[in-house]
Amino acid sequence: MNMKSAFRNVYCTLFRSLYPNPNLPSNFLPRRLTLLIPPSPPSIRAQTFRSLSPTHSSASMPGGEAHAAPLLEKQFEDFRAQLEESGTLRERIRTVVMEIESTTRLIHSSLLLVHQSRSTPEVLEKPLAQIGVLKELYNRLAKIVLESPGQYYRYHGDWKTETQTVVSLLAFMHWLETGALLLHTEAKEKLGLNDSEFGLDVEDYLVGICFMSKELPRYVVNQVTAGDYDCPRKVLKFLTDLHAGFRMLNLRNDFLRKTFDGMLLIVTILLDVSLFLSSFNPCKPHNFSYYFCIPFA
Amino acid sequence: MTTESSMKDAFAKYTDYLNGLNEKRERVVKASRDITINSKKVIFQVHRISKHNKEEVLQKAEKDLATVTDQYISRLVRELQGTDFWKLRRAYSPGVQEYVEAATFCKFCRTGTLLNLDEMNATLLPLSDPSLEPLQINVLDYLLGLADLTGELMRLAIGRISDGELDFAKKICEFVREIYRELTLVVPFMDDSHDMKSKMDTMLQSVMKIENGIVSTVFLHLTMTKNVINVFNLMLWNVATDWNIRKN
Numbered sequence: 001m002n003m004k005s006a007f008r009n010v011y012c013t014l015f016r017s018l019y020p021n022p023n024l025p026s027n028f029l030p031r032r033l034t035l036l037i038p039p040s041p042p043s044i045r046a047q048t049f050r051s052l053s054p055t056h057s058s059a060s061m062p063g064g065e066a067h068a069a070p071l072l073e074k075q076f077e078d079f080r081a082q083l084e085e086s087g088t089l090r091e092r093i094r095t096v097v098m099e100i101e102s103t104t105r106l107i108h109s110s111l112l113l114v115h116q117s118r119s120t121p122e123v124l125e126k127p128l129a130q131i132g133v134l135k136e137l138y139n140r141l142a143k144i145v146l147e148s149p150g151q152y153y154r155y156h157g158d159w160k161t162e163t164q165t166v167v168s169l170l171a172f173m174h175w176l177e178t179g180a181l182l183l184h185t186e187a188k189e190k191l192g193l194n195d196s197e198f199g200l201d202v203e204d205y206l207v208g209i210c211f212m213s214k215e216l217p218r219y220v221v222n223q224v225t226a227g228d229y230d231c232p233r234k235v236l237k238f239l240t241d242l243h244a245g246f247r248m249l250n251l252r253n254d255f256l257r258k259t260f261d262g263m264l265l266i267v268t269i270l271l272d273v274s275l276f277l278s279s280f281n282p283c284k285p286h287n288f289s290y291y292f293c294i295p296f297a
Numbered sequence: 298m299t300t301e302s303s304m305k306d307a308f309a310k311y312t313d314y315l316n317g318l319n320e321k322r323e324r325v326v327k328a329s330r331d332i333t334i335n336s337k338k339v340i341f342q343v344h345r346i347s348k349h350n351k352e353e354v355l356q357k358a359e360k361d362l363a364t365v366t367d368q369y370i371s372r373l374v375r376e377l378q379g380t381d382f383w384k385l386r387r388a389y390s391p392g393v394q395e396y397v398e399a400a401t402f403c404k405f406c407r408t409g410t411l412l413n414l415d416e417m418n419a420t421l422l423p424l425s426d427p428s429l430e431p432l433q434i435n436v437l438d439y440l441l442g443l444a445d446l447t448g449e450l451m452r453l454a455i456g457r458i459s460d461g462e463l464d465f466a467k468k469i470c471e472f473v474r475e476i477y478r479e480l481t482l483v484v485p486f487m488d489d490s491h492d493m494k495s496k497m498d499t500m501l502q503s504v505m506k507i508e509n510g511i512v513s514t515v516f517l518h519l520t521m522t523k524n525v526i527n528v529f530n531l532m533l534w535n536v537a538t539d540w541n542i543r544k545n
Contacts, residue, residue: 072411076479079414079436083486090488150430153383154488183307202314245308249315 089148090155096141097159103133104165111172115218117226120176127173134166135192142198152198160204166191167200167208172215179234181209181242203256206249210259213239217269224273232274239267321376322388328373329392335365336392336399340449343402347460351406358403370396371424374432378425382432390438397434397442402449409468411476414439437488444480444496447473451503458510470507477504 107127114123145155167187174182184205188194216235223231243263251257342358373389397417404412418433425431454469477500484493 071413072475073479075411075413075415076483079440079483080486082436083483086488087486151383153386156383181304181307183303184311202311206311241304245304248308248312250312250319251315252319 092144093155093158097162100137100162103130107169115222138191142196163204164208167205168211171209171212207256207259210263213263213266236270236274243267325376325385325388329389332369332392333395336395339399343406362403374424377432393434393438394442397439398445401446447500447503451506454507455510458514466511473504
């Protein structure tokens with residue numbers, strides 16, 4: 001009984017201390033309990049907080065209590081300064097990354113013309129000119145990041161996705177130009193990252209290559225529509241090689257693996273396309289394109 | 298033909314790179330897990346503290362902690378040596394956080410102060426080869442470890458209260474409050490503050506649990522003494538009335 005009332009007592013006081021000015025009627029607390037705490041707060045206070053004073057508590061614990069608080073505060077002030085600094089660095093990285101992103105959008109939109117039966121060199125003219133801009137932006141990014149050496153991977157997440165897109169576009173352009181895969185070293189070279197500490201992460205490169213392969217089925221369909229019947233075979237050869245290359249990798253169950261699984265689907269689709277093409281020999285390309293609109297719609 | 302073979306060569310290179318990286322990550326994760334388990338043991342050892350065995354319990358805990366440093370942290374240092382600590386941070390972060398928790402916990406029980414990050418990093422320096430860049434605990438892991446420390450301190454404080462060491466509990470309460478207050482200023486600037494924000498909520502709950510624990514015992518004592526007085530008063534009154542009745 002005694003315990004019970006004591007706890008309820010405590011609860012009420014706690015309630016009061018947590019909500020010092022509750023908009024409740026004064027008889028919210030049971031009268032009996034208010035009786036239990038007679039109006040003598042000074043004595044309670046004295047008893048509760050007296051022993052919190054440093055002189056008292058230092059008796060139970062050795063060590064300099066007097067120096068502890070300022071030191072602790074000092075350390076946290078340092079942390080705040082450090083973290084604020086890395087925050088501003090991150091802001092600066094983000095501004096550059098946003099520019100990179102808008103450049104990639106520009107490249108992507110001009111590359112889309114490739115599906116509209118324009119000649120490849122004509123289409124590539126504009127995006128190829130943008131590579132220089134990208135190079136310049138990556139140069140700026142590298143300078144910012146290398147201000148704090150050895151922390152490339154601390155901020156890596158901020159430009160990871162954008163870089164993957166950049167690689168996919170570069171690889172697609174490279175493939176349109178030469179019909180070969182853009183290698184890691186070549187990608188680095190194109191972005192001007194080959195001789196600095198700021199490199200191109202291999203995993204980012206591989207994810208970018210996977211992204212690039214997603215663009216190919218649509219390209220094939222539209223090329224066939226335009227009358228290039230050799231295209232599916234060429235693309236299939238390229239993709240099979242690429243797929244064989246990827247199968248050499250021991251992947252973890254991560255993003256790269258999932259992207260790679262998507263590539264398998266593309267290879268299968270293309271296999272169907274070329275089988276279809278080899279069994280029928282279409283004489284009317286426009287009729288033919290009708291069949292391909294469905295799976296990729 | 299040439300493009301095909303160059304592609305093969307290139308992919309062979311990527312394979313080597315990825316294999317090496319994955320194996321290393323796996324080893325780092327294992328090292329991190331060992332650090333976690335053994336740091337937890339140190340924390341449990343500190344929890345065995347009581348009024349009378351403080352010295353021996355802390356001595357054993359410190360010895361265990363030194364073993365963790367010498368055996369497991371040094372293994373992590375060896376694995377990470379000379380490479381980018383930020384790349385594999387996700388792999389070793391949990392272990393390091395637990396280690397920070399254990400080390401600061403021991404230090405607090407010994408001296409009542411917070412173990413600084415610089416002091417901690419200084420103890421890690423001798424573990425690594427001086428020619429290479431040494432492993433240093435980064436601010437983020439340290440702060441995440443501190444956030445977990447408050448949970449352990451809460452348990453310790455509740456234990457101390459039930460053991461009657463109210464002063465020690467109050468001391469812990471002060472300390473935890475201080476850490477919480479300082480962290481509120483630092484957390485908004487942290488890299489991935491989402492994780493930390495949930496930790497801050499738990500931390501506030503820990504602080505309040507300690508405060509409530511202390512307050513309830515204080516009031517328990519208070520009402521008990523008050524009741525003794527009441528009973529005494531009642532006795533006196535009874536005696537008086539008894540006496541009055543008799544007198545009449």
